[in-house]
Amino acid sequence: MTDVAKYAFLPWLRVGIASEISEQDALGQPPVKPTECAKLRASIDVTLQLQDVSIADSSLHTEPVAKTAHLIGPGDIMSISRDAIVRTEPRDQVSNFEANCFPYVEFYEEDFPWRYTPAAPGAEGGRRLRPWLLLLVLEDDEYTVTANPKNPQGLAVLTIKQTKINEVLFPHTQSWAWAHVHFYEDLTNTHGTPAYASEVTQRLQTNPDSAVSRLLCPRKLQAEKSYRAFLVPAFETGRLAGLDKDPKDVLAQTPSWRKYSGASDAYPTEFPIYFQWGFRTGLSGDFKSLATLLQPKVLGPKFGQRPMDITRPGFGMDTLGAANLESPTLGLGGALKPVGFQKDAWPKGPNDRNYRDLLAKILNISKDLQDKNSTLLPHPLFFSTSLGYDPIVTPHIYGKFHSLITRLGTSGNPAWVETLNLDPRHRATAGLGGQVVQEHQEEFMESAWKQVGEVDAANQKLRELELAKQVNQALYAKRIAPLGIDKLMHITAPMHRAVLTAGQTVQESVRQSRIPVAAKSAAMRKLVRPGKKIIRRMNRMGLETNGDKVLIHEKMIQHFNIAPETPSTFKLTAAAPKVAPNMAVAVDTVQKAVTTAVNDFQTDKMLVQHALLDALAELTKNQTIPPPALLKTTVAEKVLTSGAIALANRLIDKITTYAFSPTEITVTVEAEMFKEVYGKRSTGKYKDGVLLKRPLGKKETERITSATSLDEVIQYRSILNAFGGAVQKRPGVTSARPIIANLADFGANLWTRLKPEINLHKRVGATIKIWSASENQYVTPTGPIMAYPEFREPVYEHLHKISKDFIIPNCNDIPQNSLTILEPNSAFIEAYMAGLNHEMARELLWREYPTDQRGSYFRKFWDTKDNITAEPSLLNPDINPLPGWVGDLGQNSLRSDNLLVLVIRGELLLKYPNTVVFAQRAKWVTPGKKRTLAGTENDLNNPDFFKFPVIHARLDPDIMLFGFNLPPAEAHGNASDPGWFFVLKERPGHISFGLDEVAGTVSPANDLNHLTWKHFAPNPGTSDVVPCLDLTTANLTAGAQTKWDTLNAADLASYLFRNPVMLARHAREMIA
Structure with missing residues (x-):
């Protein structure tokens, strides 16, 4: 924080x-001495000290020069x-x-x-x-x-x-x-x-x-x-x-x-x-003046429902009349209701029950007319003439697609479907959902078709899968199924590395068995083709095993898979490993020779050979002859041992000539000394642009060789060692490997793995994902995908456009500049959502959309986009998927009963839409009496002290709704629990200066931080307001006046600065 x-x-x-x-x-103020005051510009006096030094006697002289500088x-x-x-x-x-x-x-x-x-x-x-x-x-x-x-x-x-x-x-x-x-x-x-x-x-x-x-x-x-x-x-x-x-x-x-x-x-x-x-x-005024206008209110039952006439619903029910009903009007609720509000009980008597029963018959008539065993039907229902074969159009049974019911009143029907359709209040609410879909059907369908693009592509893949499966099944039945194990192993060899059997790949199983891997290779298949001359000759020989004639190109895999102890006339084995020739040079011999060479390179003589060449390359790079002393010193630094240094000095002393060319330096050494150090086989050694040689003898030809360094020999030894290690790893003769115990089952596994319906389903299914259980999951292709579109925008806005009284009944009667608390009406919200989803299911079918009509297309009633809570459950949709509804209407919400809604009506949030709204726990100042705010800014992320809105809504023009995950009873508090405050806080950062506006007269101000415009009235004690502030007219107490008389601009700025304002009201002031 x-x-x-x-x-x-x-x-x-x-x-x-x-x-x-x-x-x-x-x-x-007028100047006391105008003649002494500056005209036009201010000025300052500047004095310069000019110094000079005498040439004659070097004495210092200082002379001041005064000037008046005029400033801009x-x-x-x-x-x-x-x-x-x-x-x-x-x-x-x-x-x-x-x-x-x-x-x-x-x-x-x-x-x-x-x-x-x-x-x-x-x-x-x-x-x-x-x-x-x-x-x-x-x-x-x-x-x-x-x-x-x-x-x-x-x-x-x-x-x-x-x-x-x-x-x-x-x-x-x-x-x-x-x-x-x-x-x-x-x-x-x-x-x-x-x-x-x-x-x-x-x-x-x-x-x-x-x-x-x-x-x-x-x-x-x-x-x-x-x-x-x-x-x-x-x-x-x-x-x-x-x-x-x-x-x-x-x-x-x-x-x-x-x-x-x-x-x-x-x-x-x-x-x-x-x-x-x-x-x-x-x-209006500033934040403070508007916030102080807000007063807490407790709303009565009037804001929980509006009267709805049910005496003229049509469809032959008008004859019941208001006089024959115990409840001719019912209270139609809204999405919100006062805390603790209870709707009217219905039905209240036998006539109300008759009304409900007749409504059920009307809703069931379409299904009952399809029942050929029905003997007594209310037909014709509302016509005096025969309907003949004309279809009867009856009102909807809302939710029938999602609950899979066909008629009302059947044992086992979900309670919510019965309540939704047979209570006129909930049927009317569901009708509002249907009206929304009908009014916005084009935009909903446009969004649905955009979503179905992926579904169509997936279904096209499934159709292509079905075609490929049929073709491949025909090929499989004709070409693969009749094959014996021998041909099957040969043909399927490329896939053995990818097919599992008994916990490992087929390739690994064969490698560990008596069957040589080469036996199923393409080269072997080519070698044993029955049309080859040698194979035909061998087949004519008529080899037999166990009394059966054997052809060389048949059952080769089986013959390799015969154990050594099994008696058989015709066994196949792999060729034995080759034996090394008698005159072959072993790797060990070469390695010993190289090791000896490495040791020899570390003798004094070998060190001197390379040290001299390296020193010559360094010291003669500028093509100048180095003095012998410098050359000896450089070589000594390289060879270190005393024996090598003495040998090097003698070699350097025997240098006779130097010769330079653009590309190399030639140094000549006496012949005997050269032979002592470099040997007799070469007449010269070359390294890094330096040629060291000796004079040639009679009839002797020049033999120049490169000087092999110790690093090169060591590198050669490393390469040889690696080669020797690789050679040593070559397999030798091993013990007999086991056979594949059940070769028939082994082959059956291959046949199964090759079945098109298995492979193609897996391959296509891995490319198609659908959203399920809050994540993308791969599908198992068993038929066309019936994924439904989802509309994630909050649907309260559509209801609000019909009438904001469907959000809060009689909301125009909420007092101006008021704060109050309501709670969600879950039954109303679920009825509305059920109507939306039912009508959308009908619309999708009409538009030939791929659907089973059971999708939960709309699940979000409230707006949660501004929810800053880190708890994911508070961002969820408002209702469960409709096919999963099991409780009565009002019991299928994903939001618990802990939600309450703060309702604010006034100009404050219109003018300051960025106002921070939150709930803050209260604490006792005086137990049971006075409360104050608990927690500090360090507790902002602690839900035990602070809670922020999880839903937001606006009802035009001036009603704002903020939902909190807070039970109304907890917010209200009791004798031992101080409850919660609801806070409206001006967002910090806006810099403003001003004075409060108050009505009536004011007393002299004692606190300069709480001045009002009335404190500067020309006539103290009146309600007059000065047109332009005059500091001398401030109406202050004696103590405040003393501070006022000595203030400066910084003091005044601090008094007039408008600090962010916070308004806190306790929930008990807004809950009965």
Whole structure:
């Protein structure tokens, strides 16, 4: 859990040379000594120390030079870049801004509002400084905007109507209060200390985005009004410069506006516009004012049902009449009902029961007319003439496809089907589901056909499977089934590695038996073909075994499978392994020779041979002759042993000549020394571009050989060892292997594995998956797939479009700005869902969709897409699949009876749709009496303290529903259980400033964090509201006034900052 965000406000911020201005800000008051005040621009005195050094005596001379530097001020600014502004509140063209809040503009650069102010901070220890900009907010009839007559291409000109000046402008002496710096993190040091300034500088250098500067307008806005905000100069020099007038004789600190104090006043009304935007206020206020309007309510039985007339249903039942029924009207419920609400009992008497029985006969008539054994039928039912052979169309028996019933009143029918069809209230509800399907049949079918695309492709595979199976079965019966074991083994040899028998593959079983693997190979089949000359000759010899004549190409596998101890005239065995020739060289002999060579290579002489060649390659790479001493040293480092070093030194001393070419270096050594080290067989050794040779003798030809290194010999030994290991692994003569005990069963397994109906079913079934039991499962192809389409959107929305009274009966009578708690009406929801699924089943059949009409196409009533819970069960559909319904209507929900629904009606969630709504456990402050919230932000993920909505719904225009997995009784609590609060919390992050709006009069404020607009009324104790905030009119207690008199812009920002608001109401206030 992240920490709570903390902010810090600064009254002003300056960087750079402007920090050196010495003339203090008079805060709009007339100057005491005007002649001592700067005109047009602020200035600073700069003194430079010039130093020179005498050439004659080197003496140092210092001479100060004083200058007055004039700084850029408001009179030098002709426009502002739009990039300097990062945000406006409200945004441009917003139409529902809170009338009790202040508009403002933000700048990216933290010092921007005070950068060109021509003064230093003054008053209250330097904690007040006026910005050089002013934000005005005006209604459309309070101003005009025109082009600058002197410079049409310059800044536009704002002209305020003189009669509106005092209403739209705040006192010019208070402009210091409406600009501040906002840090998005807390500051640890105290304002005004050196450590504070250092911390601010360090924070901004580390993260330039950690703060912004802000300019507010304290205008009191009116609801449902259009306004336009203007950013204009706050100093007269800036105003005149923007209007293309000369400000050179104007005091730099002169403000650009004043309120009129009398008829003779003639203060300016024209201002150049740096930036502007427009917006409109809404009818309602901010989050706090709207939240405080919400009141908890307990709803009565009126909101559980609406009266429904059942006396004229048609189909011949109108004759019963209202006078003959105990219940001529019944209460039709909705998806929600008051907690504990019980529907009217029905039937109440014999006439009501007759009504139900007659309804059952009407619903059963179609089935009864098909029964040839029926002797007494209510036919004609509602006609006085014979119907002949015309079909009779009767009302639906809802749910008959899913429950597999044919008529009502039959023993064994599920209770829910009887209740659904014979209770007029539930039949009407199911009819609503049928109406939804009829109205949206095209879009539902379009979605269904998109889903059936995969089903059609799968069924096409199954049809192709059936064709392939028939063809392959014919081939199998003709070509495979008649084969003997011998031919079967030969023909099926390629598949033996993939066919299992007795827990291992056929290939492995043959390999472990007396039957040679080669006996079933393609080469063997070719060798024993009956048409070959040698095979014909052998067959004519008439070999016999056990009295039967044997042909060589027949029963070969069986003959290999005869055990050695079994008597038989004709046995086949594999050829014995070959014996190595007498003169063959054994691998061991070669390995010993190589090992000896490796050992020889490590003698002093062999080390010297390679060391000298390597040293020559290194030292002569630049084709320069190395001195003998260096050559000896290099070789000594390579050979290390004293014997080798002595031998190498003697060899080096015998070098006679060097010769260089572009590709190699030739070094000549005396013949006897060369022969001593390198032997007599070669006249030279070559390695890495170095040729070391000796002079040739008489009649001797040059024999140059490469110098084989020790690494090469060792590598050769490794390769030889690997080869020897492979040779040693070759199989030798082993003991006799066992036979395959039951060769007939062995072959029968192969025949079975080759059957087309088995192989093709497995192959096709592995490519088709259907969704079942919350996962994709492979099918067993036994017939066409009847997978049904699923519509996962919440269907309460369709019911709401018919009438929101079907969600909450008489919902228009729910009081405005109210909170209440209801619970789901499971029987109503299930009846509606049953009607949806029944009518969809009929529609699918009519459209020739592949269906058995038993699919649960609609199972989701509520909207759960915004459910943030991690518990998967709370995201499930609302009802079980209809074929699995076993209880009565209202007992087949996947959601337990623990669900309650918080109903909120009012403007709060319309204006603040991102409001966080949750339930929070209560705890006792005073046992049995006073409760408060339990848990902290660290417990947000603990359902014992916090619960979040699992369902959401909206009823236009202003009713919001939030469902919680919380039993109503637990939420209400009791004498020992404090119960639960329901909380509405403003989402943090939105920065706003303003004052509360309250009715009537207010008492002097003691807490500056809870000021209202009424605390600034011109006449304290009245209900008047000031049009533009004047800090001097605050109605405060003496203690609060002391703090108020010394405040700065940062203090005021903290008092006016609108903290996120949270409203908590206990469930007992909303449950009877």
